[in-house]
Amino acid sequence: MKKAVNITLGGIIFNIEEDAYNKLNDYLESIKKRYKTKKEQTEIMDDIEAGIAEKFSRGAGSKKQAITIKDVQQVVKVMGSAEEIADEKEDNDKDNEINFQPARRLYRDPDDVVIAGICSGLAAYFGIDPVFVRLIFFLLIFANGVGILAYFILWIVVSKADSSAQKLEMRGRPVNIKKLEEAVKDKSKIIKREGINAWKNLSKNKPLIYKIMNLPILIFQQLINFMRRLFRIIWPAMGIILGLIFALSMIVTILALTLVTGIMLFNINSPYIISDVNLAEIASNVAYYFVILSTYVIALIPIIFILLLGLALIKRKNVFTLMLSGILVSIWILAIATVSISGLKLAPTIHQAVREVQNIEVVTQNFNYDNFTKLYLGGNFKASIIKGEEFSIIAKGEEKDIQRMNFNIEDGQLQIMQERIKRPGICVFCFDKPVEVEIIMPELASYVGIHSANAEISDFSEDIYISLGESARLKFNSYIEQNITGSLAGVSSKLEIINSPLTLDMKLDGFARLEAEGSDCESVIINQDTLSRTTLGGQSENLQAELEGSSRLYAFKLSAQNATIKATSHSQAQIKAIDSLQVIASEHGRVLYRGMPKDLNKKVYQAGIIKEDDNFDIDDFNKNSRVFIDDALEVPVRF
Amino acid sequence: MEKIEIENTKAQMRKGILEFAILVIISRGKAYASEILKKLKQADLIVVEGTLYPLMSRLKKDGLVSYEWEESKSGPPRKYYTLTIKGKTSLKQLTDTWAALDKSINSLVNKST
Numbered sequence: 001m002k003k004a005v006n007i008t009l010g011g012i013i014f015n016i017e018e019d020a021y022n023k024l025n026d027y028l029e030s031i032k033k034r035y036k037t038k039k040e041q042t043e044i045m046d047d048i049e050a051g052i053a054e055k056f057s058r059g060a061g062s063k064k065q066a067i068t069i070k071d072v073q074q075v076v077k078v079m080g081s082a083e084e085i086a087d088e089k090e091d092n093d094k095d096n097e098i099n100f101q102p103a104r105r106l107y108r109d110p111d112d113v114v115i116a117g118i119c120s121g122l123a124a125y126f127g128i129d130p131v132f133v134r135l136i137f138f139l140l141i142f143a144n145g146v147g148i149l150a151y152f153i154l155w156i157v158v159s160k161a162d163s164s165a166q167k168l169e170m171r172g173r174p175v176n177i178k179k180l181e182e183a184v185k186d187k188s189k190i191i192k193r194e195g196i197n198a199w200k201n202l203s204k205n206k207p208l209i210y211k212i213m214n215l216p217i218l219i220f221q222q223l224i225n226f227m228r229r230l231f232r233i234i235w236p237a238m239g240i241i242l243g244l245i246f247a248l249s250m251i252v253t254i255l256a257l258t259l260v261t262g263i264m265l266f267n268i269n270s271p272y273i274i275s276d277v278n279l280a281e282i283a284s285n286v287a288y289y290f291v292i293l294s295t296y297v298i299a300l301i302p303i304i305f306i307l308l309l310g311l312a313l314i315k316r317k318n319v320f321t322l323m324l325s326g327i328l329v330s331i332w333i334l335a336i337a338t339v340s341i342s343g344l345k346l347a348p349t350i351h352q353a354v355r356e357v358q359n360i361e362v363v364t365q366n367f368n369y370d371n372f373t374k375l376y377l378g379g380n381f382k383a384s385i386i387k388g389e390e391f392s393i394i395a396k397g398e399e400k401d402i403q404r405m406n407f408n409i410e411d412g413q414l415q416i417m418q419e420r421i422k423r424p425g426i427c428v429f430c431f432d433k434p435v436e437v438e439i440i441m442p443e444l445a446s447y448v449g450i451h452s453a454n455a456e457i458s459d460f461s462e463d464i465y466i467s468l469g470e471s472a473r474l475k476f477n478s479y480i481e482q483n484i485t486g487s488l489a490g491v492s493s494k495l496e497i498i499n500s501p502l503t504l505d506m507k508l509d510g511f512a513r514l515e516a517e518g519s520d521c522e523s524v525i526i527n528q529d530t531l532s533r534t535t536l537g538g539q540s541e542n543l544q545a546e547l548e549g550s551s552r553l554y555a556f557k558l559s560a561q562n563a564t565i566k567a568t569s570h571s572q573a574q575i576k577a578i579d580s581l582q583v584i585a586s587e588h589g590r591v592l593y594r595g596m597p598k599d600l601n602k603k604v605y606q607a608g609i610i611k612e613d614d615n616f617d618i619d620d621f622n623k624n625s626r627v628f629i630d631d632a633l634e635v636p637v638r639f
Numbered sequence: 640m641e642k643i644e645i646e647n648t649k650a651q652m653r654k655g656i657l658e659f660a661i662l663v664i665i666s667r668g669k670a671y672a673s674e675i676l677k678k679l680k681q682a683d684l685i686v687v688e689g690t691l692y693p694l695m696s697r698l699k700k701d702g703l704v705s706y707e708w709e710e711s712k713s714g715p716p717r718k719y720y721t722l723t724i725k726g727k728t729s730l731k732q733l734t735d736t737w738a739a740l741d742k743s744i745n746s747l748v749n750k751s752t
Contacts, residue, residue: 010714010715011714011715012714012715031689035693040696040700043696043699044692044693044696047672047692047695047696047718048689048692050672050715050717050718051672051673051676051688051692053714053715054673054714057713057714078687078688079687079688079689080686080687080688080689080690081687081689084686084687084689084690085687085689085690085692085693086693
């Protein structure tokens with residue numbers, strides 16, 4: 001037995017069982033909730049109720065029976081659930097009325113792809129030409145790779161517009177029959193192309209994790225595709241240019257090589273061949289000719305290969321044949337064998353000749369100059385400068401080299417210069433032996449070294465100015481009360497400071513090197529530019545360094561109480577500061593610091609990096625801390 | 640999975656042309672909900688009947704159809720729908736669109752087989 005109720009539906013009275021009534025009521029309420037405006041709600045609900053009433057009156061209701069839950073279920077099935085009934089288009093239209101513009105969504109455009117369709121998708125989204133978006137992304141690559149990163153993020157996040165509806169949404173057009181039809185028309189044009197790209201679509205609906213896992217492979221594939229496209233355009237032009245460069249430079253090389261070999265073989269006494277060794281003597285040995293000839297062949301064959309490669313690039317046709325390569329390689333191996341055998345035979349002769357060179361008579365000469373406090377050395381010297389009461393200059397070397405030395409005194413500066421040797425030809429076996437110079441003087445205020453002047457200065461304790469130029473080297477023995485200032489410039493100039501001055505103030509430029517590893521200074525000031533390199537060690541009250549132009553400062557071993565560092569334009573500094581550290585890093589300047597400074601002040605601009613050194617060595621810190629703390633506490637520091 | 644997708648596509652297709660179909664049915668003379676439903680079902684264009692009612696409400700709101708109440712012999716009065724002038728123009732447009740769509744789909748289908 002069940003309880004039944006009476007209801008009116010669409011103006012007809014029905015007798016309905018209670019559970020059936022509840023279900024029907026729920027169903028109607030669920031539909032009702034979908035409609036916001038009262039007017040709409042009433043109208044649609046009236047229609048639906050009338051529709052249901054009609055069904056009931058044809059079925060159970062007509063036989064004067066109560067409506068059961070089965071009848072209700074049947075009706076619900078025919079009418080559809082609230083979700084099914086809802087008119088989606090109705091909802092969309094309402095949104096549009098509010099926005100006035102059709103909703104746009106960002107999709108990747110699969111029909112206009114260079115890498116993954118991000119740029120064309122964005123272009124469609126903003127309604128601009130994809131070329132501009134691609135250009136922007138390309139330019140952004142140079143902003144620290146922002147473009148690449150942004151692209152990959154978008155690639156992962158943004159889904160591809162696969163359906164026509166999505167493509168319309170991507171372009172911000174309302175989705176309706178007419179637009180769909182347009183899209184279908186478009187589609188038929190590109191359907192061929194899509195077939196080719198079908199393999200790409202295989203992965204379209206894979207989950208995110210799959211995308212990420214697959215990313216390297218995808219990137220690789222896309223990169224290859226991209227490169228291939230790029231290459232196809234520029235390859236022919238590039239190939240020809242590259243081929244021309246190869247071929248031309250190799251032809252010039254062959255000519256030069258042949259000329260030199262010819263002179264070496266047939267005109268050994270030519271004035272254009274200069275040597276410290278007696279070449280004629282070596283040439284009297286028959287093995288000499290074998291060595292020269294086979295050396296020529298050994299050098300020539302790789303050059304011929306590159307030349308052929310160049311020709312192949314120009315003609316865009318392979319000019320290598322197995323036989324040609326085989327012959328060339330055989331000759332090459334044969335030549336190597338010849339050089340080895342005849343070289344062994346020639347070796348004693350060469351050895352003898354070189355010994356003769358080394359045994360060349362060395363002369364010693366005294367020069368009498370006095371009353372100078374400054375030194376200028378320019379030439380191939382090996383100088384030793386020592387403190388002493390009496391002025392004395394002694395030069396030791398080959399007579400022709402000593403004769404090339406010029407002396408001059410100007411404003412208390414002794415200038416020793418060496419005339420350059422004029423070589424009218426090609427130098428074979430040339431030994432430029434430096435002239436050994438010993439200078440004794442009472443006081444040294446400044447030292448300038450240039451042109452391979454290699455000097456060692458000891459015993460002077462007064463303040464000094466040091467300047468080194470191209471290829472000049474100096475080993476300087478400093479004293480504790482001394483102030484050293486100076487500048488190092490020019491390729492491979494090098495200053496090595498032994499022991500420690502009181503203060504050190506140096507400017508470095510152009511590949512110059514400074515080493516001062518035993519410092520115990522009050523202050524160290526370093527200004528570095530253009531690929532210069534400084535290594536510091538020991539300790540200093542103050543350290544002040546300015547780095548530019550990819551220069552390097554290695555000062556982990558210099559315990560500075562207070563340090564001020566400025567690193568710009570790709571320079572790098574390694575610093576150890578105990579009390580305070582002020583750092584500015586800009587334009588890719590990079591500063592690593594140790595020593596746990598108590599007062600730390602960091603400023604970073606334009607991609608500069610400042611960070612504490614990861615490989616911080618605790619033992620090293622302990623050891624160095626003790627130097628400062630032990631004296632006061634006499635307790636080992638523990639961590 | 641695939642079957643559901645196809646069913647979904649079918650439903651989308653039906654839904655897309657439902658409006659057009661209704662206008663065609665009404666254009667042949669005034670009709671009330673049950674009649675329209677019957678014809679739609681015969682043509683296999685509707686799955687659940689409930690869909691019709693909100694759609695009719697919208698067509699009315701858009702001014703494509705209007706209705707009048709008429710007494711019936713077997714029950715309460717019914718809503719009989721007729722096309723308005725605007726509805727007739729829309730139907731004309733939709734008919735053209737359908738012809739074009741039909742043509743392009745056919746050309747695609749024929750090409751691929």
